[in-house]
Amino acid sequence: MAFLNVLPGAIAEGLIWGLMAIGVYISYKILDIADLSVDGSICTGACVCVVMLAAGNPIWLCMLASVIAGALAGVLTGLFHTALGIPAILAGILTQLILYSVNLSILGGKSLIAIDIRSTNLIMHMSDNPMAIVSAGLIIVATIIGLWLFFYTETGLTIKSTGDNPHMSRAQGVNVDLNKVIGLAISNGIVALAGSLLAQYKGSANINDGRGAIVIGLAAIFIGLSVSLKIKPNFVCSLIGVIGGGIVYYIIYNFVILLGLKTDYLKMLSAIIVALFIAVPYLKTKYFTKQKPIPIVQNNGGDEDA
Amino acid sequence: MLKIKNLQKTFNPGTVNAKTALAGLNLTLNNGDFVTVIGGNGAGKSTMLNAISGVWKPDYGTIEIDGVDVTNMPEYKRAKFLGRVFQDPMMGTAPDMEIAENLGIARRRGTKRRLRWGIRKAERQEYKELLATLELGLENRLSSKVGLLSGGQRQAVTLLMATLNRPKLLLLDEHTAALDPKTAAKVLEITNKIVTENNLTTLMITHNMHDAIEYGNRLIMMHEGKVIVDVSGEEKKKLTISQLLELFEKASGSEFANDKVMLSK
């Protein structure tokens, strides 16, 4: 019973983090870059949104500002990596550190700023989970459609190829460096959008929001893809799977809290989930692939495999 | 079409591993030249193609393509002049993307990529017809991921991608070396067809002496980062492998050494 009570909240939060995981999917899966700046940019999204709201701006403008701030963070990581030759992982860590200072100054030196939820028109808040689910759902659908269209354009296709085979991309006249910057900007923009939703849902922005976000994002991706790739391995299905992964993650998370595990251990749990999802397939092929005969097919002519 | 003047490149300069791969290379190609390139291990053949492609900057010398000095142009920009096929079939295509998407990206080589559709409807029909000319049964697999194709099929698709947008210069680096003999022969036949039908200026590195003599209108031999033998026209047509080896030994003062080289067919 207690579990059913927390379910709507788990779904709402799962959707928000699923959106965040879509941002991570773009860097990790499409660009083939493990971008750690997202830990900072989700918080930037939350901080910008809250401070802009406090200044009396309409919510859509606050969220737009969050997206732009996140995209700029992505550009910074991209330039560290491509223009300055810093390895991608380190570039992300540097941006993350920079963003910590930036976020603190956005919050005016305070570690937490609350939203006055009565005087502002938020699109979601945890006091109304059904509405939060609908709002988050609509934003996710719009994001997925936008990305789906984008990755069929000339620019979108070359961003895919940049991650898939940079060598081929350069040979085909693709500016690989520029594409990485664009991809990281889109990725972090989406992550910051999720941050602005998170701030509204929780009613505040906290300087510690987003710590370990990359791990939650990866966990959502692994959980989601483990199912969706088996159903239909295409882009849209993968993204839907990632959202599902976010929801499953938050259901497990709430379940574990209900079981009485101290919340202090939850970050460790997230890390273990990610480690398991990467390790299990690896160990499986390494130690548990049994030799088994594959039926031999007689190939009598007509072989297209020249 | 291509003018290389006094090109020099030393890898790891100033260290014990210093290696001069190009030692003042000079080479001029005329429009429509189909040049086969042979040479011993480490002669600098691949290094020459990498220099032309702009993988790194040479230490000295200039490279001109179709009258444009490209010596300092970044790799992705000079790609508009060049079609390239590599030895490794994995290198020339994006495995996680569809055949049509790979071709669509190649079709737009040298143009600015915008927020327009990456592949238009009419293109699909065109790609289908082009793939059919390969006679590898790929014409009905436009939506297949390239990663699912065999090495030979991938090289054929890469060849198509390299020539889809007519390149000023086609660079082939032992592009059949990783294939089994039957497949290699097929890909080479496709290559010859595309090059001659489109009258493409081409540099083709091969380790097969027989192919080097049979294909193209001109043959160059490289040794220690320089061109040491350059034959064309009638003289090339009448060459035999033993004459070729003799030419090499006379020009280089050493024996022809390449562990990959096939002296016979």
Ligand SMILES: Nc1ncnc2c1ncn2[C@@H]1O[C@H](COP(=O)(O)OP(=O)(O)OP(=O)(O)O)[C@@H](O)[C@H]1O
């Ligand atoms: N990126 C690099 N770094 C260091 N040394 C290199 C590099 N590329 C080539 N070399 C060296 O330069 C020399 C010429 O190499 P290159 O690959 O051009 O030879 P090649 O003529 O293509 O030989 P092969 O027939 O074996 O392919 C070799 O000694 C090689 O070890």
Ligand SMILES: [Mg+2]
């Ligand atoms: Mg070579």
